[in-house]
Amino acid sequence: MAIGKIIKSLSGFYYIEDHGEIYQCRGRGNFRKRKLTPLVGDIVEYESTSPTDGMVLEIHERENELVRPPISNVTQALLVFSAKEPEFDSGLVDRFLVHIEAHHIKPVLCITKMDLVKGNKEALEGIHFFSERYGAIGYSVFLLSKDDSADDLADLKHCLENETTVLAGQSGVGKSSLLNKIDPHLDIDTAKISEALNRGKHTTRHVELLKFAGGYVADTPGFSSLDFTTIETQTLGDCFPEIQRASEMCKFRGCTHISEPGCAVKEAVASGHIASYRYEHYEQFFTEISNRKKRY
Ligand SMILES: Nc1nc2c(ncn2[C@@H]2O[C@H](COP(=O)(O)OP(=O)(O)OP(=O)(O)O)[C@@H](O)[C@H]2O)c(=O)[nH]1
Ligand SMILES: [Mg+2]
Ligand SMILES: [Zn+2]
Structure with missing residues (x-):
């Protein structure tokens, strides 16, 4: 028996790194019954007779563990958005931020493709x-x-x-x-220019941890829909740091900041x-979570 870290999961195989070597493994037969799914990032006990x-x-x-993207034991999340292609959408930014904050993982923001809006003053x-x-x-925030x-790129690398x-x-x-x-x-595969114009093209198809600067970076497949299945209305405010800070001065404990008097x-x-667009997203997510509950 040895201990290693899953750095990749592909077609039913887990790739375990142990002292610089990679071992291709399958999951134990009883994992399914125990409702366990190994995740990239997991520290695992394994046995192997050969590298394959x-x-x-x-x-x-x-x-910690995330479902989207599926990974465990991360110390921060770099949330990547583009200024254009696809169009920048602050609603999506806040959705991703809430998702990561809810897992108590540190988010960092990145906005790519600034070259595509260089000549467009408004954008x-x-x-x-x-x-x-x-x-x-x-x-x-990195642009x-x-x-x-x-x-x-020095600051981002740092x-x-x-x-x-x-x-x-x-x-x-x-x-x-x-x-x-x-x-x-x-040397990761990226979308060719011709494919990039074709929306919804998924170039990266698996999660993989890659060694970088004394730690790891994980490339993941893109996804766009994110719902708040594990977040409650009572804790939503804590996922907006500036709302969480202001809420300490609300008149009522447990204020939801929707319609209570004396709401700071x-x-x-x-x-x-507090930026009004942030509050609007808070309200919108609050409604979404409330409606989800009603359906149950
Ligand atoms: N103009 C411009 N194009 C960029 C920039 N960064 C990436 N691209 C292009 O955007 C397209 C998509 O890039 P990818 O790196 O494959 O995107 P991805 O986020 O990894 O996508 P998935 O793997 O499908 O999740 C490619 O054609 C890139 O060349 C940028 O800063 N400016
Ligand atoms: Mg990719
Ligand atoms: Zn309040």
Whole structure:
């Protein structure tokens, strides 16, 4: 029996890294009955007789786990959006942020393809508006272009050092391209220009942890729909750091910031301390979660 880390999962096989070697394993037969699914990122006990024949025996307790993308034991999530192709959508940004905050994982924002809005004053101002707001909330925001130099990427690389970072975002936003740019040795497949014009093309098809700067980065397939199946209305506010901070001054404990009197969150929205678009998304997600409950 040995201990290693699952770095890739593909077609029913788990690829376990142990002291620099990779072992291809299957999951133990009783995992299904025990409703256990090994995840990329898991520390596991395994046995193997050769690099291509082995079995995962036990999964060690996880620090955290995400369903979308499926991965465990990450220290931060790099949420990747594009300024254009696909179009930037702050509603989607907030949806991803809430999803990651709910798992108590640190989110970092990245907006790619800034070169595509360079000549468009309105679009450019829009991106700057949002990146300033997210910065003010406390998130790190990186704006990236096709022609970035190594210098332009230095801060982002620094942010990835000694961490296990999962990349997440819609298909085609440039997650794999970004990883290739920060480390050309990774040499990951990315969409060809002709394919990129064809919406909904999924180039990356599996989750994989790649060694980078003393830690790992995980490339993942793109996904766009995210619902809040595991989030409750009572904890939604905690997934918006500025709402969580303001809520400490609400008159009522357990204030949901929807219609209670003496709500400090609504006051902060009225005075401009909380961006109104953020509050609107909070309200929208709140309704979505409430409606989900009614259906049960
Ligand atoms: N103009 C421009 N194009 C970019 C940039 N970054 C990526 N692209 C292009 O966007 C397309 C999609 O890039 P990918 O890296 O494959 O996107 P992905 O997020 O990995 O997509 P999936 O693997 O499907 O989830 C490719 O044609 C890239 O060349 C950028 O900064 N500017
Ligand atoms: Mg990809
Ligand atoms: Zn309130």
